[in-house]
Amino acid sequence: MARYPLLLLALLSPLAQAMQALDDQSLSAVSGRDGISLQTTGGAWSASSIDYGQDGQTLSLKGVSSQNQLLGSSSTTTIDVQDGRLHVQHSGAAQMLAIDNIELAGSNKSFGAFRAFYTLGGSLKLSGGGASGVSGFSVDDSQLSLSAATFYYRDNGFDLIVQGLSFDTYLNNAYVDIVSGGSGQEVKLDLGSSRFVASIAGIGLDLAHGDPIPGVPVTPGAPDLRDAxxxxxxxxxxxxxxxxxxxxxxxxxxxxxxxxIKPNISISNSLFQYQDEGVLRAENFAGSLISNSGITLDLAQDGQGSYAQLAFSDLKFNATLGGLIMGNPSNQKLGSLAVDLNFLDQGARQNWVKLRPGGDSNSGLKGISADASWNMVDSSLALTDNGNSMWFSGLRTHGSGQFTLDITKSCAAGVSAGCYAGSNSDLNSGGYNGHFDGLRLGLNNVVGSYSFDGLRVGSADAPLQGGTELLVLMEIFPAYDFTLNGQITLQPGGFSGDGLRYNADFYISEANAAVTVDENGRGLWLAGSSYEMHYRDGSLDVSNNGVELRKGTYWSKLDVGDLRWGDRHTGTSLGRLVLKRFEQGSTLALSSGGAGALCVGGSGSSSAACVASGGRWEDRGDEGLSVKLKNVFVRDGSGNPANAVSSNDKRNQIILETDRVGGVNGTGSQLVVDNFHTSDANPGNPAANSYGFNVDLNLDVAPTRVCDKSAAGCPVVSPDPLGFAVNARVHFKEMNIDRVQHVHPTGGAVTSMYGVKLQNADIRANLTATPIN
Known part of the structure; x- marks a missing residue:
């Protein structure tokens, strides 16, 4: 048998003597195939820890592993050279990546766990020479893709699930270079003309699991069921x-x-869309993101422990959402919405976020906390309606506070793994301090302020004008100082279909809100205010009718220490104002499309009928914004205490107090409008209360007729100046007031009026705000 190996060596020896390196052309002539093709199977790997150390701090990924989803599946990578470029083609097998814990060294808390199921693919065409044509490399006609992806973020055993995620990145005329930057050498990616396409089929929550409660045994063989x-x-x-x-x-x-990281990224002619039953879509999305000094990432430590910090001393973001649609795509458009946001460090007012492991103190050892500081200057928001533009000019805001993010579970259905009831377990109480089911954003001592100069119509440098007072109906104040605490907890799925549901409690203190204010900070102020708001079973949907916010069961109390005229701190006090509200079934709806064609100063559904009635026919175009507010005020059935003012939280009540002694609440004279509520005025069903108190607003930017009162005869200004146009309607079927009380600090409360009814109101108004000068 020994002769066979010898014979084989003898036959191969001439070939061995003739072996030499072959280039692609020679290899093609021999085999008919260029390059190298690699096929890999298995590919599983794991690491107990992957650490990133920086300035003595360590970020650790614990229990990291990767493997193919299907046993025996394989990935294929082909490498060859064509037309002077290196071609890399990759077709990956379905993979699973798991990270058991994301930690900062020295902390017993973590950011949570992560799992991903995905498939990667790509086609790269690379050539030497970067943007300079000398160093680096260029990327053309290339694509990177991720498909069939599902991501799980696990917090204390509960999962946030991102399903049906896919993206494709197309790179053309892109370059990678090493260049000299302000802080040394930098790797610079020039995006050229690239394209990014991404979609998410759905984001949901699974609250069926939960880490075991310490000391409570886990039942062997218990089913691993997902949340319904x-x-x-x-x-x-x-x-x-x-x-x-x-x-x-x-x-x-x-x-x-x-x-x-220094971004100088531009976006042009792009599409953004959120879809529920209706759509929220920008058909022409453009913008830029620029930071000259860069966004820094550091690991550091302070008295509260280790953190990862993102900071930027300057950041400019602007975006235009063109062809913006809210609701049904076949409906009228909003027009375009543009934002120009400028963040800039100014002394103690800085821009940074410190991310810490662990969320709310009552949400276990996992989650995310963020200490944040922000300072935005000289920014604006603009709305363009049929080519006419309006600017909310001089936007400014600054503040700081702590935010927490957790996936939480309520104990309402009984104590179970991971739930938290708090010391007040009544979910329908304003003092409830437990958790709700869902994704919880906690707000802790967020101290902030915002303001804007006013409206400019026509051009960004047009004269400032009034009109912002009309937004107070939606509780958008032209200036606001506040300290905010509380939480909002989100659940997937809206009133119907996709969307979201929410429960929230907000506590605002040390607040000053402007009802109307000039550029010198003088106006009508709600000074020294506190405001608490509670929402139960609210929802947010995008339907064919637009963006629909349902408040669910809502109660609130606004207590204004001083209603001031003039300066927010030193202006003349008109007294104390208290407004309490109790609502069920109230809604706010926003949709694209404004007033369209309408009759001003007369009546009639056509131009001829309008003019005949003494009015003026105005066509404000097919773009704009429509707002519908419906407040369903509910009667408090707890009764009306004699010779006293009801202190029930869930009650509709207005209190005006004057002549307080030393400014102390409760020491002055009070006028109380008590237990007001709406009704459908249905004799067959006296309890019916669904119509509510309605305010319908059509907002447009449109030209209007204005006369010059300073001239004899008040001649009409030509051409018609642009203005902020509001077409409004207020209507209700019945408003009831149980009683009107007068309260003296020594004599007590006396009912002066009882059982007031206002019925079948339908008030219409049309106002266009233009600059005085």
Whole structure:
């Protein structure tokens, strides 16, 4: 048998002597195939810890593993050279990536766990020479894709699930270079003309699991069931972005080691869409994101423990949402909405976020906490309606506070793994301090302020004008200082279909809100205010009727220490004002399309009928915004205490107090409008209360007729100046007031009126605000 190996060597020896390196052309002539093809199977790997250290701090990924989803599946990678470019083609097998814990060294808390199921693919065409044509490399006609992806973020055993995620990145005329930056060498990616297409089929929550309660044994063989609502979704997202500009990454954070990222990214002619039963869509999305000094990433430590900090001393973001649609795509459009936001460090007012492991103190050891500080200057918001533009000019805001993010579970159905009831377990009480089911955003001592100068119509440098007072109906104040605490907890699935449901409690203190204010800060102020708001079983949907916010069961108390005229701190006090509200079934709906054609100063559904009635026919175009507010005020059935003012939280009540002694509440004279409520005025069903108190607003930017009162005869200004046009209607079937009380600090409360009814009101108004000068 020994002769066979010898014979084989003898036969191969001439070939061995002739072996030499072959280039692609020679290899093609021999085999008919260029390049190298690699096929891999298995590919599983794991690591007990992957650590990133920086300035003595360590970010650790614990229990990291990756493997193919299907046993025996394989990935294929082909590498070859064509037309002077290196071609890399990759077709990946379905993978699973798991991270058991994301930690910062020295903390017993974590950011949570992560699992991902996905398939990667790509086609890259690379050539030497970066943007300079000398160093680096260029990328053309290339694509990177992720498909069939599902991501799980696990917090204390509960899951946030992102389903049906896919994206495709198309790179053309892109370059990668190493360049000199302000802090040293940087890797710069020039995006050229690139495209990013992404979609998410749904985002949901699974609250069926939960980490075991310490000391409570786990039942062996217990079924691993998903939450019955896990299939509901927050909605679907789709975006198709055309990208340009560049992104640079260098070393060195805000201090010491770290990373510095400098975005100079532009977006043009792009699409963004959120879909529920209706759509929220921008058909022409454009904008830019620029930071000259860069966004820094650092690991650091303070008295509260370790944290990862993102900071930027300057950041400019602007975006235009063109062809904006709210609701049915076949309906009228809103027009375009533009934002121009400028963040800038100014002394103690800075821009940073410190991310810490662990969320709310009552939500276990996992979750996310964020200490945040922000300062935005000289920004604006603009609305363009049929080519006419309006600016909310001089937007400014600054503040700081702590935010927490957790997936939480209520104990309402009984104590179970991971739930938290709090010391007040009544979910329908304003003092409830437990948790609700869902994704919880906690707000802790968020101290902030915002303001804007006013409206400008026609151009960004047009004269300032009034009109912002009309937004107070939606509780949008032209200036507001506040301290905010509370929480909002979101669940997937709206009133119907996709969307979201929410429960929330907000506590605002040390607040000053402007009802109307001039550029010098003088006006009518709600000074020294506190405001608490409670929402139960609310929802937010996008339907064919637009964006619909349902408040569910809602009660609130606004207590204004001083209703001041003039300066917010030193202006003349008109007294104390208290407004309590108790509502069920109230809604706010926003939809695209404004007033359209209408009759001003007369009546009639046509131009001829309008003019004949003494009015003027105005066509305000097919773009704009329509707002419908419906407040259903509910009667408090707890009774009306004799010779006293009811202190029940869930009650509709207005209190005006004057002549207080030393400014102390309760020491002055009070006028009380008590237990007011709406009704459908149905004799067959006296309890019916669904029509509510309605305010319908059509908002447009449109020209209107104005006369010059300073001239004899008040001649009409030509051409018609642009203005902020509001077409309004207030209507209700019945408003009831149980009683009107007068209260003296020594004599007590006396009912002066009892059983007031206002019926069948339908008030219409049309107002266009234009600059005085």
């Amino acid at each position: 609502n896990a299939g509901r979704s927050f909605g679907q997202l789709h975006m198709d972005l055309n990208l340009g500009g560049s992104l640079s990454i260098g070393s060195g954070g805000a201090s010491g080691e770290g990373l510095r």
